[in-house]
Amino acid sequence: MAEITVVLPPGVGLHARPAALFVGAAAKSPLDVTIGRPGEPGVNAKSILGVMGLGAKAGEEMVVTAEGDGADDLLSSLKTILETPEGGHA
């Protein structure tokens, strides 16, 4: 299983909009993807409510995992999404 650690930049908590963008990207992949805090079981990264439910705040470290072919590429694109400040999505 591949995993990557991302620190949420200032201004990027995983509330509705960032969660929707992240989940939208994760859901396009056929792989199993999770997101969670280090040392805790992750939640399904394809569930908007699950990801919002983490209540992750700016500055927090999150671990994203994926299993299967292309996992590394997927994780690096998800990392980019998480690290993009909100204004950058507009």
Added chain:
Amino acid sequence: MALQVLSPMPGRVANLSEVPDPMFAEAMLGPGLAIDPPRSPVTAVAPISGTIASLFPHAMGIEADGYSVLVHLGLETVQLNGEGFTLLKAKGDTVVAGEPVIEWDPSVIEAGGLPVITPLIAIQAEAGQITQLVPDGTQVEAGTAVFEIA
């Protein structure tokens, strides 16, 4: 069996296209509708029975039997960091449809420059799964069934 979704507050039923935020207007989170609340203190109630899977001062997500419904009180209200909202429940609590969850005052939020129109979303549902039960423009009470999710 279809699940009935209740209006979390009194107000006017509006089409999501009236919501000035593309994330909701384009149904990125899922289909639904919006409630334009009165400009006075109101209590937002649970739109369905289930578990509170995500809870912010300005938003609640409730999950039951594979259905998820999000109530987002106003727009861009995350930036208030909870100012103007009072939580009556905690994440993980089980609620019955119609049970009070968040108190807020739309007049205060609006005076602060933020829209108070409140999207009510069937998270990650397909547009074809929902049936609106009252026409746009209808004034409803908290607890009125406003759409069904198949």
